[in-house]
Amino acid sequence: MQITVKLFASFRAGRFITAIREVEAGTTIADVIGQLRIPLQEIGTIMLNNRHADPERPLQEGDRLALFPLVGGG
Amino acid sequence: MDKIIRINMTDLTSKVEAVPAAWAGLGGRGLTSTIVAAEVPPTCHALGPYNKLVFAPGLLTGTPAANSGRLSAGAKSPLTGTIKESNAGGTAAQMLARMGIKALIIEGNPAGDAWYHVHLTTAGVTITEETELVGKGNFAVIDALEARLGKKTGVLTIGPAGEMKMTAANISVKDPDSKIRSHGRGGLGAVMGSKRIKCITIDDAGAPKVEIADPEKFKTAARAFAKALLDHPVSGEGLPTYGTNVLVNILNEAGGLPTKNFTIGQFEGHEKICGETMHDTIAKRGGKTKHGCHAGCIIQCSQVYNDKEGKYLTSGFEYETIWGLGADCCIDNLDDIATADNLMDDIGIDSIETAVMFGVAMEAGILQWGDSTEMLRLLREEIAKGTPLGRILGGGTGSVGKAYGVTRVPVVKNQGIPAYDPRSVKGIGITYATSTMGADHTAGYTIATNILNVGGYVDPLKKDGQVELSRNLQIATAAVDSTGMCIFIAFPALDIPECLPALIDMINARFGINLTGDDVTNLGKHILKVERQFNLDAGFTNKDDRLPEFFNTEPVAPHNVVWDFTGEEIDEFWNF
Numbered sequence: 001m002q003i004t005v006k007l008f009a010s011f012r013a014g015r016f017i018t019a020i021r022e023v024e025a026g027t028t029i030a031d032v033i034g035q036l037r038i039p040l041q042e043i044g045t046i047m048l049n050n051r052h053a054d055p056e057r058p059l060q061e062g063d064r065l066a067l068f069p070l071v072g073g074g
Numbered sequence: 075m076d077k078i079i080r081i082n083m084t085d086l087t088s089k090v091e092a093v094p095a096a097w098a099g100l101g102g103r104g105l106t107s108t109i110v111a112a113e114v115p116p117t118c119h120a121l122g123p124y125n126k127l128v129f130a131p132g133l134l135t136g137t138p139a140a141n142s143g144r145l146s147a148g149a150k151s152p153l154t155g156t157i158k159e160s161n162a163g164g165t166a167a168q169m170l171a172r173m174g175i176k177a178l179i180i181e182g183n184p185a186g187d188a189w190y191h192v193h194l195t196t197a198g199v200t201i202t203e204e205t206e207l208v209g210k211g212n213f214a215v216i217d218a219l220e221a222r223l224g225k226k227t228g229v230l231t232i233g234p235a236g237e238m239k240m241t242a243a244n245i246s247v248k249d250p251d252s253k254i255r256s257h258g259r260g261g262l263g264a265v266m267g268s269k270r271i272k273c274i275t276i277d278d279a280g281a282p283k284v285e286i287a288d289p290e291k292f293k294t295a296a297r298a299f300a301k302a303l304l305d306h307p308v309s310g311e312g313l314p315t316y317g318t319n320v321l322v323n324i325l326n327e328a329g330g331l332p333t334k335n336f337t338i339g340q341f342e343g344h345e346k347i348c349g350e351t352m353h354d355t356i357a358k359r360g361g362k363t364k365h366g367c368h369a370g371c372i373i374q375c376s377q378v379y380n381d382k383e384g385k386y387l388t389s390g391f392e393y394e395t396i397w398g399l400g401a402d403c404c405i406d407n408l409d410d411i412a413t414a415d416n417l418m419d420d421i422g423i424d425s426i427e428t429a430v431m432f433g434v435a436m437e438a439g440i441l442q443w444g445d446s447t448e449m450l451r452l453l454r455e456e457i458a459k460g461t462p463l464g465r466i467l468g469g470g471t472g473s474v475g476k477a478y479g480v481t482r483v484p485v486v487k488n489q490g491i492p493a494y495d496p497r498s499v500k501g502i503g504i505t506y507a508t509s510t511m512g513a514d515h516t517a518g519y520t521i522a523t524n525i526l527n528v529g530g531y532v533d534p535l536k537k538d539g540q541v542e543l544s545r546n547l548q549i550a551t552a553a554v555d556s557t558g559m560c561i562f563i564a565f566p567a568l569d570i571p572e573c574l575p576a577l578i579d580m581i582n583a584r585f586g587i588n589l590t591g592d593d594v595t596n597l598g599k600h601i602l603k604v605e606r607q608f609n610l611d612a613g614f615t616n617k618d619d620r621l622p623e624f625f626n627t628e629p630v631a632p633h634n635v636v637w638d639f640t641g642e643e644i645d646e647f648w649n650f
Contacts (some may be wrong), residue, residue: 052328
């Protein structure tokens with residue numbers, strides 16, 4: 001199935017901004033993070049279809065996954 | 075020995091006073107709010123002779139503590155009618171602290187049309203008539219004062235907006251690069267203008283170092299504190315690399331980026347104005363991606379943004395400004411937004427209030443959505459020159475809404491709502507509604523926990539836990555705002571257990587006292603209650619702690635949610 005992965009801030013370096021990726025059914029968010037070689041402890045915020053999500057969450061066809069390192073401002 | 079300097083602009087005199095015992099343990103916001111509450115009649119006209127403008131460095135300002143160089147300014151706000159504290163970086167706070175000036179209180183209004191220059195040295199205060207700088211923009215004022223008094227001179231100044239007593243006018247503070255930081259919110263520049271003070275200069279030559287009661291204890295605590303700031307990913311890496319503007323993309327993704335005057339929660343042009351793009355643009359043009367607003371800042375969230383020719387365009391280019399002129403006004407040209415940021419510094423007008431105002435002005439049809447050329451013209455030709463239209467615009471968001479009959483006017487207590495939609499980030503809605511300052515995201519920055527996973531996580535789309543979250547953050551913020559610390563120390567303080575105790579140890583070592591964590595919490599609660607009482611005495615009630623009606627009735631995409639807190643639920647905030 002196809003999902004869209006969006007990367008932000010330092011995660012973009014050497015990777016991409018947005019990519020369509022083919023993943024197998026049952027793939028979790030953590031699996032995608034692993035495939036991207038992003039250490040899980042560097043993940044600040046995960047958003048799946050504009051909602052916060054946990055890494056254990058299995059992905060569905062057409063999901064939009066956004067990965068952020070820990071960032072802040074204000 | 076610490077002292078209070080009191081300047082009376084009615085008779086152009088000044089005096090030095092001992093610090094009353096009740097004020098000895100206070101600094102920054104705690105002190106400005108205490109003085110305003112004690113000495114300003116809450117029902118007075120904010121631009122009349124009974125209002126007072128108070129400046130105070132924080133409890134740790136002037137010490138080697140990292141990030142402790144913020145200056146608080148307080149008064150009754152002409153924008154909101156409430157009490158106001160606004161803090162800024164720059165060089166003035168540390169100079170005042172070294173000179174032992176715990177607070178500078180400016181009272182009275184002079185008769186006549188003359189403008190004045192107040193000069194502070196270790197020898198005392200001089201008040202002289204100012205003619206050369208009247209009508210000048212803030213950059214020219216700083217250049218002229220450095221030429222007149224020396225490069226190291228500290229400067230507080232108002233631009234044309236403050237001179238014209240526009241309620242969105244700010245007070246500019248010279249930063250270490252002779253550029254500008256701002257006491258932005260609440261129209262304090264108009265209060266300074268009402269007192270006919272164009273500029274305040276500070277020469278701290280001969281001032282001693284700030285005394286520290288227990289230097290060894292201080293050094294140990296300061297080291298632990300700085301380590302926490304550098305170790306936390308937000309203050310140690312994210313902010314120095316991308317600045318506060320890193321928030322554009324995360325708020326956009328969360329559907330909380332108010333767009334087109336708060337009608338949508340996401341902006342199509344987000345990639346063109348985001349922190350990542352800004353970082354790459356700055357690097358490519360030879361600007362500075364890291365920069366501090368005051369000496370001793372180790373977070374360095376500021377930056378120097380150059381134009382296409384590599385020449386200085388602006389600095390201290392913040393998320394709220396970029397969001398406001400960007401997403402909220404549908405302008406996707408970062409260079410035009412930077413040009414506006416610089417113009418607002420020069421005119422001396424709050425970049426948050428003005429950005430939110432332009433969203434309403436576009437809705438009113440004064441200019442078209444996304445028309446940055448006309449936006450820049452309105453700043454240069456109408457606001458800076460004080461034409462009738464410029465004065466309406468310079469009155470801020472509520473002023474334009476009223477003049478043009480707009481009903482979608484994002485304000486609380488007449489102060490423009492900043493960069494986070496309260497329908498899709500509900501905790502910040504509680505802060506906007508209840509803050510003693512009017513809509514102010516910094517008063518209790520729930521974005522940390524609602525969006526950024528700092529200090530835990532509270533679902534931004536649910537009502538559960540938001541009142542408590544906002545309350546705890548507002549209490550902590552009131553205390554931190556009293557130390558002279560940058561509010562961004564809250565990111566490590568929320569996550570790293572050693573950070574807050576180190577901060578308290580520094581205060582204890584500085585003064586030779588024994589505050590506990592509970593004492594600091596109680597200080598925060600006390601400050602909020604003092605400010606709240608001022609507002610109640612000024613005529614505000616719990617019914618003013620509400621968001622504008624359209625948030626209740628207009629669902630915002632992509633979550634299609636409304637603001638759904640009842641009045642009773644909001645009022646729970648004050649149960650402490």
